[in-house]
Every structure is written in C-alpha cells, then in structure tokens.
Amino acid sequence: MIQKSLLMGILLLCCCIRAVAQTVKIQVDIEDEFLKIPLSGVKLSVLTPDSAVVVDSASCFSIRSSSGQALKEIYTASVKAGRHYLLRATRVGYGDVWRRFSVPSTQKGELSLSTFMMRKEWKKELDEVVVKATKVKMYYKGDTIVYDADAFKLPDGSMLQSLIDQLPGVTMNQSGEIFVNGRKVDELMLGSRTFMHGNKKVLMENLPYYTVKDIKVYDKQTDKSVALGYDVEPRKFVMDVNLKPEYSQGYIANVEAAGGTNDRWLGRGFLLGFTDLWRYSVMANLNNVNEGRHIGERGFWFPATMPRSLTTTRSVAFDLDYQSKDKVRKNNFVTDYTSTSDDREMRRRQEQFLEGSHPLSQTESTSHSGNWKVKLNNEFVATKPGYLRINTNFDYEKRHANGHSLFNQWDDLQSDTLTASMFTDNLSEGHTLHFDQSVMGAFNTNKEKERNLNYYLSYWYTDEKSWLSDCYNTWQANTQTKDVRYNASDRANRTSIVYGSLTYSVPELIGKMGMSVGSTVNYGDVREHDYLYHPDTLLLASLLDMLNAITDPANSYDSHVYGVRVEPNITFSKRKYYQVGDIPVKIFYDQWRVGVSVPILHEALDYQRGVIDTTVYRHTALLSPYVSFRTVSPGGNHSFSVNLRYDLKDVDFYDRVNYRDDSQPLVVKLGNPDLKKKANTTVSVDYTDRWGKNERQWHIAATYNYQHRDVAQSVNYNPETGVYTYKPVNVDGAYSGTAKFDYSQALGEKKYWRWQMNADANYRHSVDYAMLAGETESHRNIVNTTTLHDGAYIQYSKGMLNLRASGDVSWRHSVGRMYDFETLNVWDFNYGLSGRYTIPKLKTTVALDATMYSRRGYGSSELNTNDFLLNASLSQSFWKGKIIARLEAFDLLHNLSATQYEVNAQGRVETWYRSLPHYVMLHLVYHWNKNPKKL
Numbered sequence: 009m010i011q012k013s014l015l016m017g018i019l020l021l022c023c024c025i026r027a028v029a030q031t032v033k034i035q036v037d038i039e040d041e042f043l044k045i046p047l048s049g050v051k052l053s054v055l056t057p058d059s060a061v062v063v064d065s066a067s068c069f070s071i072r073s074s075s076g077q078a079l080k081e082i083y084t085a086s087v088k089a090g091r092h093y094l095l096r097a098t099r100v101g102y103g104d105v106w107r108r109f110s111v112p113s114t115q116k117g118e119l120s121l122s123t124f125m126m127r128k129e130w131k132k133e134l135d136e137v138v139v140k141a142t143k144v145k146m147y148y149k150g151d152t153i154v155y156d157a158d159a160f161k162l163p164d165g166s167m168l169q170s171l172i173d174q175l176p177g178v179t180m181n182q183s184g185e186i187f188v189n190g191r192k193v194d195e196l197m198l199g200s201r202t203f204m205h206g207n208k209k210v211l212m213e214n215l216p217y218y219t220v221k222d223i224k225v226y227d228k229q230t231d232k233s234v235a236l237g238y239d240v241e242p243r244k245f246v247m248d249v250n251l252k253p254e255y256s257q258g259y260i261a262n263v264e265a266a267g268g269t270n271d272r273w274l275g276r277g278f279l280l281g282f283t284d285l286w287r288y289s290v291m292a293n294l295n296n297v298n299e300g301r302h303i304g305e306r307g308f309w310f311p312a313t314m315p316r317s318l319t320t321t322r323s324v325a326f327d328l329d330y331q332s333k334d335k336v337r338k339n340n341f342v343t344d345y346t347s348t349s350d351d352r353e354m355r356r357r358q359e360q361f362l363e364g365s366h367p368l369s370q371t372e373s374t375s376h377s378g379n380w381k382v383k384l385n386n387e388f389v390a391t392k393p394g395y396l397r398i399n400t401n402f403d404y405e406k407r408h409a410n411g412h413s414l415f416n417q418w419d420d421l422q423s424d425t426l427t428a429s430m431f432t433d434n435l436s437e438g439h440t441l442h443f444d445q446s447v448m449g450a451f452n453t454n455k456e457k458e459r460n461l462n463y464y465l466s467y468w469y470t471d472e473k474s475w476l477s478d479c480y481n482t483w484q485a486n487t488q489t490k491d492v493r494y495n496a497s498d499r500a501n502r503t504s505i506v507y508g509s510l511t512y513s514v515p516e517l518i519g520k521m522g523m524s525v526g527s528t529v530n531y532g533d534v535r536e537h538d539y540l541y542h543p544d545t546l547l548l549a550s551l552l553d554m555l556n557a558i559t560d561p562a563n564s565y566d567s568h569v570y571g572v573r574v575e576p577n578i579t580f581s582k583r584k585y586y587q588v589g590d591i592p593v594k595i596f597y598d599q600w601r602v603g604v605s606v607p608i609l610h611e612a613l614d615y616q617r618g619v620i621d622t623t624v625y626r627h628t629a630l631l632s633p634y635v636s637f638r639t640v641s642p643g644g645n646h647s648f649s650v651n652l653r654y655d656l657k658d659v660d661f662y663d664r665v666n667y668r669d670d671s672q673p674l675v676v677k678l679g680n681p682d683l684k685k686k687a688n689t690t691v692s693v694d695y696t697d698r699w700g701k702n703e704r705q706w707h708i709a710a711t712y713n714y715q716h717r718d719v720a721q722s723v724n725y726n727p728e729t730g731v732y733t734y735k736p737v738n739v740d741g742a743y744s745g746t747a748k749f750d751y752s753q754a755l756g757e758k759k760y761w762r763w764q765m766n767a768d769a770n771y772r773h774s775v776d777y778a779m780l781a782g783e784t785e786s787h788r789n790i791v792n793t794t795t796l797h798d799g800a801y802i803q804y805s806k807g808m809l810n811l812r813a814s815g816d817v818s819w820r821h822s823v824g825r826m827y828d829f830e831t832l833n834v835w836d837f838n839y840g841l842s843g844r845y846t847i848p849k850l851k852t853t854v855a856l857d858a859t860m861y862s863r864r865g866y867g868s869s870e871l872n873t874n875d876f877l878l879n880a881s882l883s884q885s886f887w888k889g890k891i892i893a894r895l896e897a898f899d900l901l902h903n904l905s906a907t908q909y910e911v912n913a914q915g916r917v918e919t920w921y922r923s924l925p926h927y928v929m930l931h932l933v934y935h936w937n938k939n940p941k942k943l
Contacts, residue, residue, distance in 0.1 A: 030089040032088070033086050038050050039123055045078070047126060050126070063086070064149045089115045090111065099126060102127060157223065161805075163808070163885075167216060168211060176705070189752075193247045197249065198211060198249050214262065215280070219255040230243065230244060231391055236394075240458075258281065260281075261935070262278050268928055275292075277290075285332065287327075287328075290326050318351045321347070337391075342383070344382075352375050352411075352922075353921065356918070357917070358916075365727065367727070369415065375412075379407035383403050387399045400444075407438055414429070425485065430483070437475055440470065445467050448464045449462070457516065462513070463508075465508050466508075467507075469503070471502050473501075480492070486729060494542055494543050498539040509529070520583065560671070565617035567614065567662070570612060573608070580602050601636045606631055607630040613625075638650075646697055648695045650694075662679070663683055664681050674729075675732055678735040678736075679736070689714045690711065693711075695709070704754075705753070706751040706752070710745070717739070718739050720739045721736055722737040740775070749768070762805070763803070769795065774790065788825075795818065809844075809845045811842075812843065816839075820835075836863055840860060851885050852884050853881075857877065857879040860876050879897065892933040898927055899927075
C-alpha cells in the first residue's frame with residue numbers, strides 16, 4: 009500500500025513538473041524583402057494576442073564572413089511554452105511587420121521561426137487616402153505604461169493637454185490633477201526631469217502635441233534612492249513626456265493672439281530650448297477669459313466647476329534647468345510674476361437646521377479684487393557621494409479688494425417677514441513676504457546592509473500685514489431701528505520656525521524585518537495683532553489719525569505664541585520586491601509597516617484683549633500609531649493595500665481663550681477654555697488591476713474615517729434680533745465612508761471604440777450642536793448624507809474623427825434626526841455629445857459640445873433648471889501646420905453659470921456665481937522650432 013501511494017505521488021509530481029510552462033528561446037533572422045540582405049537595427053517585440061508586451065526588444069547577434077560582411081542578423085527572445093504570441097518588427101524607413109506564432113507546450117530549448125521580410129515604407133495617395141500601418145496606442149514595457157503619441161490623431165495646433173485627454177485610462181479633474189487608472193499622478197515630467205517646479209498647467213497648455221514621441225507612466229525612483237543605491241522611500245508615480253529626437257535639441261516656440269466679443273482677449277507665448285546640459289523655458293500669458301477647457305474634447309463643463317468670477321491674468325515665468333552629463337548634479341531655477349484682477353457676483357441661500365425652526369438667510373454680493381505676486385525658487389540636488397538637496401524659496405504678494413453685499417434673514421422657511429437686514433461696504437489691502445531655506449541629505453553608514461542616516465534642516469519666515477474697513481448698515485425688525493457702524497482693522501502676523509530632523513534606517517534588523525527610528529524638533533515663534541477701530545467714515549486703518557481715541561479694546565488683541573515641538577518616531581517594516589518580465593531590476597516595496605509617532609508640545613500663549621491679559625501654557629503628549637499592508641503580484645500585474653491610522657491632535661490655541669468678539673453686528677464669536685483634543689481613525693483599502701484583454705484596466709478603493717472627538721462651531725440663533733453666536737465645542741461620533749471604482753476598456757479588434765466609467769459613493773454622518781436663544785441646552789444635530797455618483801462615456805476614434813457620448817449623475821440624499829427635518833433629495837445630472845473631425849482635403853477641424861445640465865431638489869427654485877450648453881469651434885491650419893486660425897463660440901445659448909451645494913449637520917448652503925459671459929473669439933497661433941544643425 010505504501011509503495012502504491014509512493015508511486016502515485018511520484019507520478020503526480022512528474023505531471024506537475026511537466027505542467028509547468030517551459031522557457032523556450034525563439035530565434036528569427038530578418039531581411040530586406042527586395043534586396044535580400046540582413047537588416048540590423050530592427051526592434052523586434054513579442055506581445056500577447058491582446059497586445060500586452062512580453063518582450064519589448066529582442067536581443068540581436070550578427071553572423072559575418074571573414075571579410076566582415078553581414079551574412080545574417082538573428083534576433084532572440086525567451087518566452088513561455090504552450091502559449092500564443094504576436095511578433096512585431098519595426099525599423100526606421102520600413103513598414104511595421106506583424107506575425108502570429110505559437111509555442112507548443114512540448115517545445116524545449118529553442119524554436120526557429122521562418123525569416124522575417126521587411127519592406128521599405130511607402131505611401132500611395134488614392135483619392136487623398138494615405139495607406140500606412142496602424143500604430144498601437146498603448147502597451148506595457150515592463151512595469152511602465154507607454155502611450156505612443158503618433159497613434160493619436162489630433163487636429164493641427166493641439167497641445168499636450170489635448171493628447172493627455174485622449175489617453176486610455178487617464179482622467180483629469182478641474183484643478184488639473186491627473187489620474188491613471190484611478191491613481192493620482194505625483195508629477196508631470198519632461199524628459200524625466202522636473203518642469204516649472206511641478207507646474208502641470210504650463211506644460212499641458214503650451215507644449216505642442218506633435219513634438220511628443222511618447223508618454224510613459226511608471227513608479228520613478230526618487231533622487232534619494234538613486235543616491236543611496238536602493239529604495240529608501242516610496243517611488244513617485246509620474247507621467248513622463250518624451251520628445252521626438254528632432255525636438256530635443258534647439259528650441260520650440262509658439263505665440264498666440266485672440267480677440268472676441270464682450271471685450272474678451274488673450275495673448276500668450278512659449279519658448280522651450282535645449283542644449284546638451286541645459287534646458288530653458290519662458291512663458292508669458294495675458295487673458296481675461298479664465299478658461300482652459302477645449303471644445304470637442306473631454307471637458308468639465310459642469311455648473312459646479314464653472315469659473316466663479318471674471319478674471320484678468322497677466323503672468324510671465326522663466327525656468328532654467330541644469331543636469332550634468334553623469335546626472336549626478338541637477339539644479340532647477342524658477343521665477344514668475346503674476347498679476348490678477350477678479351470681479352465676482354454671488355448669490356447664496358443658507359438654511360439652518362434647528363429643532364422647531366429653520367432660519368433662512370440670503371446673501372447677494374459683488375466684489376473686485378486684485379493682486380500681484382513674485383516668486384523665486386532654486387533647487388540643487390546631488391546624488392554623489394551621498395544625497396544632498398538644497399532648496400531656497402522667496403515669495404512676495406501685494407493685494408487689494410473692495411465690494412458690497414446685502415444680507416436678509418428670516419425666522420423660518422415659511423415666513424415672509426424679515427427678522428434683520430444688513431448692507432455692507434468693504435475695502436481691504438495687504439501684503440505678504442515669505443522666505444524659506446532647507447537642506448536635506450542622506451548617506452550610507454553600511455551600503456551592503458542598506459543602513460543609512462537622513463537629516464533635514466529648515467528655516468521658515470512669514471510677515472503678513474492687512475488693513476480692512478467695513479461699513480455695516482443694519483436694520484432689525486423687533487426694534488424697527490437702523491444702526492450704522494464703521495469698522496477699520498489693522499492685522500499683522502509674523503511667524504518664524506526653525507525645524508530639524510534626524511532618522512536612522514536599518515532595512516534588515518532581524519531577518520527581513522527592518523527598523524527606522526528618528527525624531528523631529530522645531531521651535532516656533534508667532535506674533536500677531538488685530539486692532540479694531542470705529543471711525544466715522546469708510547477708511548483703512550493705515551489712513552486714520554488719532555487711532556487710540558477710536559480703538560475698540562474688547563475686539564482688539566495682541567498675541568505671542570512660542571514653544572518647542574519634539575516628535576520621536578519609530579517604524580518596523582518588511583520589504584518585498586517584484587520583477588516585471590525579463591527585466592533584471594527588482595522593485596522593492598514595504599509588505600507591511602507598523603509605526604508610531606509621539607508629538608510632545610511645550611508651548612505658551614501670551615494674550616491681551618480688553619480686560620483679558622493672560623498667559624496660557626500647553627504641555628502635552630499626543631499619539632499617532634499606524635499600520636499598513638501591501639502585496640504586489642510577481643509580475644506587478646495586481647496590487648492590493650490596506651492602511652490603518654489613528655491620530656490624536658490638539659486644538660487651536662486661540663479657541664481655548666475665553667474671549668468674546670462682537671465686531672460684526674449680526675455675528676458673535678466666543679472662545680472655549682474647556683476644549684479637549686481631537687482624535688480620529690482612518691482606514692483605507694486599494695486594489696489595482698493593471699493589465700487585461702483589450703487594454704482593460706480597473707481600480708477600486710475605499711476609505712473610512714471615524715471622528716472619536718472633533719471640534720465644531722456650535723451655533724446659537726436669536727430669532728428676535730437675527731444674531732448668530734458661534735462657539736467651538738467638542739463633538740463625537742461623526743464618521744464618513746467613501747468608495748470608488750474606475751474602469752476602462754477598448755472595444756473591437758481594431759479598438760476604435762473605448763468606454764470608461766468612474767463611479768463613487770460617499771456616506772457622511774455629520775454631528776453638530778445648535779440651539780435657539782432662551783433655551784438651556786444645546787441640541788445635538790445629526791444629519792446623514794448619502795452621495796452616489798457615476799460618470800461614463802463611450803468614445804469612437806478613427807483617424808481624424810473623434811465622437812463621444814457621455815453622461816453623469818449625482819444624487820445627494822440627506823436625512824436629519826430632528827423631528828421636523830424634511831428629507832432632502834438633490835439631483836445633478838447631465839448628458840450630451842461632443843465631437844471633432846478634421847476634413848482631410850482642407851485640413852479644417854470642426855468641434856462641437858452639446859450638453860444638457862439639469863438640477864432638481866434645490867431649495868432655491870431658480871436653481872432647479874435645465875441648461876443646454878452649446879459650444880462650437882472651427883480651425884484651419886496653414887503653412888504646413890505652422891499657423892493655426894481658430895474661431896470659437898462659447899455658450900451660444902447664454903445658459904452658463906456656476907453653482908455649489910453643501911449639506912452638514914448645521915444646514916444646507918446653495919451658492920450661485922455669475923460665470924464667464926458668452927463670447928465668440930478668433931485665435932491666431934504660430935508654431936516654429938529650430939534645430940542646432942540648422943543654426
């Protein structure tokens with residue numbers, strides 16, 4: 009019996025061994041089909057049937073005669089047996105060649121394939137149709153996603169942003185943040201180098217798309233890890249834009265001028281130049297359109313994301329980047345000047361949630377503001393003999409503003425009688441000076457065991473001054489009286505911080521378990537004052553005389569906060585790595601991490617306000633433990649992570665001072681010396697699938713946050729006077745949860761179709777306190793808000809035709825615990841079509857956006873509307889694409905506006921902003937470049 013069992017076990021083991029896929033070396037020689045001569049310099053790639061790259065570039069060796077003449081060029085690559093593959097051969101001047109082949113599961117050793125024949129590339133025009141090979145838009149090269157820019161057909165004059173908008177699996181939000189398969193891109197780079205100190209917008213709006221060879225997305229090793237020779241910190245998730253060779257030397261430039269109806273205008277210029285070691289760029293921009301979206305492309309024409317003001321911008325920036333030949337030393341200098349003026353019109357409806365009452369207020373305001381700012385930044389990095397980074401930053405800003413507003417208050421939603429009304433005029437001006445200097449470094453104490461010491465030193469200084477003046481004209485119904493009050497404020501803040509840290513890392517302390525231990529120390533000194541005066545006219549405090557005679561001591565204060573914060577920390581972790589394909593590079597990551605930091609604060613506050621003259625001390629120790637786990641499949645195809653963190657934080661020092669501020673007629677602010685620390689727990693889970701048939705990519709994530717104790721502004725409303733009194737109080741039990749799912753996939757064999765979906769859900773349990781005047785106890789307000797959102801599109805793209813149908817729906821459902829709370833259901837949804845087509849013979853591009861935006865369930869009836877937005881553009885290229893003329897029409901039906909909606913435990917707020925007026929604008933753009941060979 010034992011012998012039979014042993015025999016069966018041996019047979020099973022043999023079967024298992026036999027079932028494991030054998031590695032087979034394929035070899036093929038490549039020749040010119042007409043000349044019958046061997047071809048060198050061919051890039052031979054092995055792909056799966058769904059175009060995932062298995063081997064990016066096969067190895068090549070030559071067989072030559074005694075005289076040195078090439079007899080054969082043989083290309084080899086290692087693949088797994090028992091599978092089907094595609095071969096792709098590419099060479100400059102030749103057409104791409106594809107071939108299917110299979111490796112039998114019984115194959116061993118080597119497999120020779122028949123000779124590859126490549127033809128010289130040719131084009132033949134048949135009724136203006138150019139016959140040429142189809143390019144793959146996206147493929148994987150190891151752990152890197154590569155987008156071939158030439159595979160995307162865009163109109164002449166398109167910029168980098170238009171190209172990024174078309175990349176499969178890539179999304180971009182209104183603020184310009186880029187996401188790939190749901191993961192946020194940390195930096196947009198140019199040729200693996202930082203650009204404009206990480207300013208994505210400048211590069212996306214000014215770099216012509218035709219200069220781009222490809223865009224790579226990958227986890228980039230940090231400079232510190234490069235310097236030490238191994239990963240010491242998480243890699244940065246970057247999008248790397250690589251230029252075609254002909255644009256990587258010399259310079260690229262473009263200028264644009266535009267004018268339109270409603271006094272709209274725009275002018276900008278961009279210059280990007282290269283030498284062997286230096287890169288320089290200059291950007292200038294003057295416009296009053298405040299708009300960066302493009303007609304006929306993936307845009308964010310949602311009412312919640314529309315511009316909320318009319319802004320005029322004047323800016324110029326200069327970037328100078330140096331990198332030594334051995335890439336050991338890098339220096340990046342950026343300076344820019346920006347001047348803006350802003351005109352805003354706003355209407356706001358605010359509903360308060362109180363037990364037995366729902367006070368309603370409406371505000372209408374208009375304002376004008378302006379500022380100018382100068383920035384200078386220099387960063388030097390060296391990666392030998394250790395890591396060193398020196399950063400210097402200087403900012404100066406000057407600003408001014410004026411405006412007026414009308415505020416009306418009603419006791420209840422159903423009431424037609426005003427409780428109070430207030431008209432306000434205001435003026436302000438100020439300036440801010442900021443400087444910081446930092447030095448960061450790291451060096452190996454034992455490179456073989458990967459032990460290192462890290463240090464960081466910095467100095468931070470800010471000097472801010474503001475002068476404000478307000479005129480309050482208040483009417484109250486209960487007394488039928490009017491009150492006029494003038495306030496003038498003189499505010500100043502001067503902050504100095506010295507910071508230092510030291511960390512020692514041992515990656516393998518016990519077995520594969522590593523340890524990192526260190527501490528930070530910083531000393532802070534903050535001096536602040538806010539002096540309030542009551543003049544008899546609307547003037548800034550800087551223009552007033554006899555200030556002492558009109559000072560309001562009860563609403564003026566001086567403060568001085570100073571102290572030391574020490575934060576020791578320790579982390580234990582276990583490292584793992586994965587490899588992608590045949591690449592001999594190990595990508596390390598922490599499989600798990602367990603750590604804790606213990607901030608220790610010794611601070612004091614000297615505070616003087618009216619009769620209050622006190623010193624408050626704070627000596628406390630906080631706690632922030634955390635744990636994380638991550639696993640990555642051997643080939644990097646799949647990634648799963650989970651993180652858990654607990655944070656204990658102290659409250660704002662000023663909130664603990666027992667003061668009263670009634671400087672505004674209808675608002676009173678109080679302090680609370682009994683406030684306790686804040687505490688919360690956060691859990692997050694993330695899973696990513698990076699590969700799949702038909703370029704399938706998907707990502708899912710979830711986050712849960714629980715507030716053990718937080719600080720909220722409790723509100724007390726007086727229905728007789730319309731006065732709100734706010735006081736910070738501790739609340740507990742608030743929590744929120746968020747889940748996200750992103751999916752994209754190409755459809756069809758030729759992948760002309762693509763669809764993408766981005767869904768998310770949020771549940772928020774808000775907790776707050778509120779009460780009516782005369783009540784003895786605050787009511788604990790609880791409002792639960794569920795938000796469900798789904799956005800999807802399906803796109804057809806073939807040649808110069810691009811069509812997209814999209815839809816987006818968001819539902820917000822709010823339920824309150826108060827007995828008279830009316831359930832809120834708010835819907836925002838839109839659906840529409842966008843398209844772009846370039847007529848081949850004329851090279852004329854037509855683009856159109858047509859979208860219906862609808863809102864339902866808003867408290868303000870004027871916001872429950874259907875707004876049809878129609879945009880159109882017509883562009884024509886001249887002189888081989890160097891000159892572009894483009895005619896654009898925004899908001900042809902005059903329906904554009906911006907809205908914002910928010911619900912919490914205290915109430916709901918609906919805000920409307922006047923957006924950019926409709927206009928028609930004509931653009932003229934000129935592109936040119938110079939190669940050093942032609943200089």
